Structures are given as structure tokens and as C-alpha cells.
Amino acid sequence: MAAFARNHAEAGRRVVLITSGGTKVPLESRTVRFLDNFSSGRRGAASAEYFIDSGYAVIFLHRHRSLYPYSRMFLTINMLDALQFRGEEGASSNTGEVVVNQQVLPNIAKVLKRYREVKDGELLLPIEFSTLSEYLHLLKAAAQALSTIGSKAMFYLAAAVSDFYIPASEMPEHKIQSSNGPLQLSMKMVPKMLSPLVKEWAPQAFVTSFKLETDATILLDKARRALDTYRHQAVVANVLDSRRGYVVVVTPETQAELILTDEDVKNEVEIEERIVKSIEIQSSKNINETSNVLS
Amino acid sequence: MAAFARNHAEAGRRVVLITSGGTKVPLESRTVRFLDNFSSGRRGAASAEYFIDSGYAVIFLHRHRSLYPYSRMFLTINMLDALQFRGEEGASSNTGEVVVNQQVLPNIAKVLKRYREVKDGELLLPIEFSTLSEYLHLLKAAAQALSTIGSKAMFYLAAAVSDFYIPASEMPEHKIQSSNGPLQLSMKMVPKMLSPLVKEWAPQAFVTSFKLETDATILLDKARRALDTYRHQAVVANVLDSRRGYVVVVTPETQAELILTDEDVKNEVEIEERIVKSIEIQSSKNINETSNVLS
Numbered sequence: 001m002a003a004f005a006r007n008h009a010e011a012g013r014r015v016v017l018i019t020s021g022g023t024k025v026p027l028e029s030r031t032v033r034f035l036d037n038f039s040s041g042r043r044g045a046a047s048a049e050y051f052i053d054s055g056y057a058v059i060f061l062h063r064h065r066s067l068y069p070y071s072r073m074f075l076t077i078n079m080l081d082a083l084q085f086r087g088e089e090g091a092s093s094n095t096g097e098v099v100v101n102q103q104v105l106p107n108i109a110k111v112l113k114r115y116r117e118v119k120d121g122e123l124l125l126p127i128e129f130s131t132l133s134e135y136l137h138l139l140k141a142a143a144q145a146l147s148t149i150g151s152k153a154m155f156y157l158a159a160a161v162s163d164f165y166i167p168a169s170e171m172p173e174h175k176i177q178s179s180n181g182p183l184q185l186s187m188k189m190v191p192k193m194l195s196p197l198v199k200e201w202a203p204q205a206f207v208t209s210f211k212l213e214t215d216a217t218i219l220l221d222k223a224r225r226a227l228d229t230y231r232h233q234a235v236v237a238n239v240l241d242s243r244r245g246y247v248v249v250v251t252p253e254t255q256a257e258l259i260l261t262d263e264d265v266k267n268e269v270e271i272e273e274r275i276v277k278s279i280e281i282q283s284s285k286n287i288n289e290t291s292n293v294l295s
Numbered sequence: 296m297a298a299f300a301r302n303h304a305e306a307g308r309r310v311v312l313i314t315s316g317g318t319k320v321p322l323e324s325r326t327v328r329f330l331d332n333f334s335s336g337r338r339g340a341a342s343a344e345y346f347i348d349s350g351y352a353v354i355f356l357h358r359h360r361s362l363y364p365y366s367r368m369f370l371t372i373n374m375l376d377a378l379q380f381r382g383e384e385g386a387s388s389n390t391g392e393v394v395v396n397q398q399v400l401p402n403i404a405k406v407l408k409r410y411r412e413v414k415d416g417e418l419l420l421p422i423e424f425s426t427l428s429e430y431l432h433l434l435k436a437a438a439q440a441l442s443t444i445g446s447k448a449m450f451y452l453a454a455a456v457s458d459f460y461i462p463a464s465e466m467p468e469h470k471i472q473s474s475n476g477p478l479q480l481s482m483k484m485v486p487k488m489l490s491p492l493v494k495e496w497a498p499q500a501f502v503t504s505f506k507l508e509t510d511a512t513i514l515l516d517k518a519r520r521a522l523d524t525y526r527h528q529a530v531v532a533n534v535l536d537s538r539r540g541y542v543v544v545v546t547p548e549t550q551a552e553l554i555l556t557d558e559d560v561k562n563e564v565e566i567e568e569r570i571v572k573s574i575e576i577q578s579s580k581n582i583n584e585t586s587n588v589l590s
Binding site: 027028031033036037038070078079080083085097100102109112160162163164173174175176178183185186187188189212213214240241 | 373509
């Protein structure tokens with residue numbers, strides 16, 4: 001991660017660490033049962049694409065098998081329904097070429113081309129986690145790797161991280177037996193990583209966290225409180241039911257509502273494009289202000 | 296489901312209901328957090344293919360986005376790495392045909408052909424669930440639909456179903472707030488569906504349940520106890536770490552170890568092929584015995 005960051009920074013690129021997907025919190029050390037957080041990884045994967053389009057290099061720290069940039073287009077289809085034998089009638093199927101039916105996947109050529117450009121340009125570094133503790137370790141390592149490039153680093157913490165866990169010392173080794181009767185779980189609080197991230201690990205970076213609530217009435221208050229507590233740069237606040245069409249980007253001084261209109265939806269505009277643009281503008285302001293202070 | 300079962304039974308086919316994947320147990324009614332069970336759905340998806348190869352029609356009751364018959368082959372790759380533009384050098388990429396690189400997916404033509412045969416033959420009826428309660432409702436509906444075809448029905452319960460849940464009446468509406476401190480969860484026992492399934496819903500069907508443990512020393516005892524308690528026909532017993540290479544098929548009278556050798560693994564034999572064969576033999580025996588009793 002450090003080499004990736006350094007190389008891109010030297011080439012004049014900014015580097016963003018995107019976290020994406022939910023975290024798995026085991027209830028047993030040989031894990032059969034676990035606590036999880038709702039997240040397909042869609043927001044992180046889409047945002048990665050828009051950051052790359054804006055000239056960033058991306059470290060994509062994502063939950064194993066959550067959505068992935070570019071290939072996320074395959075999520076809603078069975079791939080076998082999108083394939084056909086070339087010249088179906090003629091050749092024997094067993095030896096024939098298999099081609100993508102572009103009526104089923106109309107964007108495939110464009111997406112494949114872009115995926116390859118990004119791969120050839122080494123603009124995307126994928127890193128996987130499954131459990132909460134893997135996530136926490138990797139986030140710390142990433143933060144320290146990115147601290148070497150100072151204000152050229154950005155954190156975009158879109159992963160849905162559990163607030164609760166069971167310490168290894170309190171976890172049973174084996175599968176919890178249902179014959180023992182109802183289950184009482186006592187879960188500890190997960191330490192907030194935002195605090196050391198902002199203060200110690202990468203103090204010059206621009207940090208964006210995400211706040212997902214189901215209750216819209218407490219959302220903005222919680223976003224403001226997070227900024228006050230952790231002293232980072234931005235919170236993207238959203239409500240579960242409307243998260244794909246409405247978010248508020250909150251910074252210590254500003255508050256911007258981003259809304260997809262019906263027209264946007266028809267044109268397949270994704271709200272992540274707007275979020276990334278908004279965050280980019282905020283971070284450029286910050287870099288300019290820092291330069292002004294220093295000059 | 297009833298029409299599917301009836302049509303296939305009339306055509307002389309047996310019908311198996313396969314359940315597959317883990318169940319989601321919400322902790323909030325507007326769900327952000329949930330309890331889950333380890334299961335990719337691999338065993339259920341693979342078994343579905345082998346049942347179809349053995350002449351069965353399959354109702355595939357599976358967790359949303361768990362592995363699916365035939366398309367499960369795409370699991371371990373990024374599909375974009377398996378695609379290329381036809382005649383790469385020549386044509387313009389944007390208009391070009393996109394073909395599957397059969398060096399990356401050597402079995403694609405064979406699998407696609409088989410997938411289409413199965414689809415054209417309407418041999419596979421997919422039904423999705425996400426939460427535990429969806430699963431329970433659908434299982435009951437499926438059992439009642441299958442009861443109309445009597446001993447031509449089979450149940451192959453490979454899903455990893457939660458033993459614990461939180462009743463709707465005890466669930467908070469909104470996302471649990473971490474500011475409230477550590478989390479105490481009190482979970483009730485999920486009623487065992489095997490009991491009414493065997494006794495009431497589909498008393499003539501051949502029922503196979505699965506028993507996954509992490510502790511090998513209690514496995515067979517638990518399998519036998521399940522047969523004693525629920526009076527069904529077979530338990531496939533397996534241990535988490537060795538589940539892909541070793542299972543024991545336990546019936547009231549027999550106990551058969553199925554083991555993949557190194558040679559089998561090299562030849563890409565899957566243990567599900569052996570499990571399905573073993574269950575099929577047992578169920579044929581049962582049908583014959585029933586016929587003998589009746590004649």
C-alpha cells in the first residue's frame with residue numbers, strides 16, 4: 001500500500017482509500033454464526049469508479065465478495081443468461097465460441113474497456129477483509145501507509161462497520177448448541193477508529209466518514225456530532241430507505257443536499273458521482289487553505 | 296410450486312426441494328444489523344446440478360445472492376478478467392463483440408449448454424429468501440405444494456438455518472444506537488420445522504437434513520439424535536473444516552462415510568455428487584419398501 005501511494009503521489013495523483021461492505025463479527029472462534037451489517041458494497045464500488053474518473057488512484061479495502069468496481073454491473077443478472085454461442089444455429093456448441101449478448105448487457109464493451117485501462121494504469125489496488133478485526137488491522141495499516149503522502153491522501157470510509165463485537169477471550173470455541181436453550185449475547189463496543197486515524201495515523205489527510213440511519217430526524221444531528229467529536233473533514237449522511245437518491249454532505253462549515261431527480265434516474269445518473277464531486281471540491285478547498293496558511 | 300411438482304410427477308419425474316444458503320435474522324425492524332449463518336450456498340447449488348443429472352426436477356429455495364446452480368462457476372473470478380474483445384488488435388473496442396476467454400473459463404461452453412437444457416426443460420424452479428421468516432414461510436408452502444405428489448417428493452434441507460431469532464414484538468424499529476453502550480441481545484429459539492414437515496406437511500416424502508458441527512466428537516451422536524427426534528429418513532453429517540472432502544450419510548439403519556481421495560480432488564470430483572447418489576439409493580430403497588408393504 002505504501003509503494004502504491006508513493007508511486008502515484010510522485011506521478012502527481014491523489015490517493016483515496018475507500019472502505020466498502022459490511023464487517024463480519026464472529027460469535028464463535030470456529031465461526032458458524034456471526035453478526036453482520038447491511039451493505040452490498042454498492043456505494044463504495046461505484047464511488048471508486050468516479051474517483052478514478054476524477055484522476056485519483058484508489059486503494060479499495062472491501063469485504064470479500066461485496067460489490068467490486070466495474071464488475072458490479074453483473075450483480076443483478078445471472079451471467080449465463082447474458083452469454084450465447086457465436087452463430088448459434090451453425091457450429092457445434094461444444095467447440096463454439098461463447099460471446100456476450102449485448103442486448104442483455106448493453107454497456108459491457110464500454111465497461112470492459114474502462115476496466116482494462118484502469119488495470120493497465122494500476123489505478124486500483126484491491127484489498128479484502130471479512131471480519132471486523134481484519135478490517136480494523138487493514139485500516140490502520142492503510143492509514144500508516146498513506147500518511148507518507150500527507151495531504152495528497154484521502155479517506156472515504158463507506159464500509160458499514162459493526163459497533164459491537166465479542167472479545168476473543170469471551171467467545172466459545174465451537175458452534176453454540178441450540179440444545180442449551182435461548183441465546184444471551186453480551187457484546188462490547190468496538191473502539192472508534194476515526195479518532196486515532198484523524199489525530200495520529202494520517203493527520204494531514206482529508207477524511208470522509210458515512211452515517212447511515214433509519215430515523216431521518218436524528219441524522220443531521222448525529223452527523224454534526226461526529227464532526228465535533230472526531231474533528232475530521234466531512235460526513236456523508238444518509239437514510240436507509242432513500243440512500244440511493246438522497247444524501248447530505250456535511251462539513252464543519254457547510255451542508256449540501258444531493259438529490260437525484262426522476263430525470264437523473266432515467267439517465268442512469270448515480271448519486272455516487274455527485275458525492276465524489278462534492279467531496280473533491282471540499283478537499284481541494286482544504287488543500288488550498290492549508291497551502292495559504294503555510295505560505 | 297404445486298403446478299411445477301404436479302407437472303413433473305405426471306411426466307414420471309421425482310421432485311426434490313433443495314434449501315440452500317444462510318438465513319438473515321434481523322436485529323431491528325428497519326434492518327441495518329442482522330445475525331447470519333456461515334453458508335455460501337455451494338453445497339445446495341452443486342447438489343441441485345447432480346439431482347437434475349439423476350433425473351429429478353428441483354425446486355431451489357435459496358438465499359438471495361447465494362451460489363446458484365451452473366453460474367456458481369463464476370464465483371472465484373472477476374468476470375471482467377474472463378472477457379476479451381473479439382480479434383483484439385483489429386476492430387474498434389467500442390463496437391466489437393465481447394467473447395469469453397476459454398483459457399480462463401475452460402468449462403464455459405459445456406456449462407452454458409447444460410444450463411440451457413435445464414432451462415428449456417423447466418427442470419429448475421428458483422425461489423429466493425433473505426430472512427429467517429421468509430425461509431420458514433416458503434418452506435411450509437413448498438412442503439404443502441409437494442405433499443400432493445406423495446412419495447415422489449424429496450426434501451434436501453441444506454440451508455444453514457438460524458436456531459435463534461428476536462421476535463418482531465421485541466425488536467426495536469430503528470437502528471440500535473451505539474451511544475447507548477454495549478449490546479445485550481436476548482434471542483429466542485426458532486421452532487424446529489422438521490417436526491411438522493415430517494409429521495404433517497409431507498408425511499410421505501423422503502427427508503434429508505444436514506448437520507454441521509465444528510466439534511467432530513459430537514457429530515454422529517447429534518445426527519442420530521436428530522433422526523430419533525424427527526423420525527425422518529437421513530442426515531448428512533459434516534464438520535466445518537472438512538466439509539468439502541468428508542461427510543457421513545446417516546439413516547436409521549445405516550451409516551456411510553463419503554470421502555474424496557486426492558485422486559478425486561485432482562479430477563475435480565465434488566462430494567455433492569456422492570452425497571446425491573447416496574441419498575438417491577436410500578430413497579429408492581424406501582420407495583420399494585413402501586411399495587412392498589402396500590402390495
